[in-house]
Amino acid sequence: ILNILEYPDPRLRTIAKPVDEVTDETRKLIEDMFETMYDAPGIGLAATQVNVHQQIIVMDLSEDKSEPRVFINPKVEVLDGDYQPMQEGCLSVPGFYEDVDRIEHVRINAINEKGEAFELEATGLLAVCIQHEMDHLNGKLFVDYLSALKRNRIRKKLEKLHKKSA
Numbered sequence: 001i002l003n004i005l006e007y008p009d010p011r012l013r014t015i016a017k018p019v020d021e022v023t024d025e026t027r028k029l030i031e032d033m034f035e036t037m038y039d040a041p042g043i044g045l046a047a048t049q050v051n052v053h054q055q056i057i058v059m060d061l062s063e064d065k066s067e068p069r070v071f072i073n074p075k076v077e078v079l080d081g082d083y084q085p086m087q088e089g090c091l092s093v094p095g096f097y098e099d100v101d102r103i104e105h106v107r108i109n110a111i112n113e114k115g116e117a118f119e120l121e122a123t124g125l126l127a128v129c130i131q132h133e134m135d136h137l138n139g140k141l142f143v144d145y146l147s148a149l150k151r152n153r154i155r156k157k158l159e160k161l162h163k164k165s166a
């Protein structure tokens with residue numbers, strides 16, 4: 001189980017680098033990321049959240065861990081400009097849920113854990129999760145879409161929690 005960085009940890013703002021070659025080490029990291037995500041529990045996890053600054057996302061939207069997905073060096077294209085609001089949470093901002101507007105229909109191009117390129121069209125929760133995880137790889141968090149007032153309230157509450165546990 002890997003440690004998940006929590007807001008406002010500045011390391012969450014790091015921009016992830018592309019993966020040059022998918023090695024056994026990459027596959028071991030992906031395995032550890034799935035274990036960490038399922039344990040949290042969550043339906044998505046970006047390498048940035050476990051302080052590894054490579055463009056790697058793991059996801060599983062199923063109820064029974066039956067649909068693990070891996071996205072390496074992902075690129076997202078907007079397929080139509082409509083936005084949809086959805087309540088989002090984040091394993092790096094535990095306990096807070098707020099509505100965020102995301103693009104409704106996207107296409108993602110990525111590489112899988114075998115190093116093979118693939119393409120996927122997504123709408124609904126999958127599209128939202130892909131955009132949420134892509135933001136992590138670009139050092140962005142869902143709290144960045146909220147008002148400064150809300151974001152500061154969340155930051156203060158989490159900082160207080162971190163002081164207690166520190």
Ligand SMILES: O=C(O)C[C@@H](Cc1ccccc1)[C@H](O)SCc1ccccc1
Nearest residue numbers: 042043044045088089090091092129132
């Ligand atoms: O990246 C993360 O922190 C995991 C996120 C992924 C996510 C956020 C918003 C909407 C969809 C996915 C979540 O914390 S995983 C927890 C969760 C589970 C079911 C539905 C929404 C969020």
Ligand SMILES: [Zn+2]
Nearest residue numbers: 089090091092
């Ligand atoms: Zn998140």
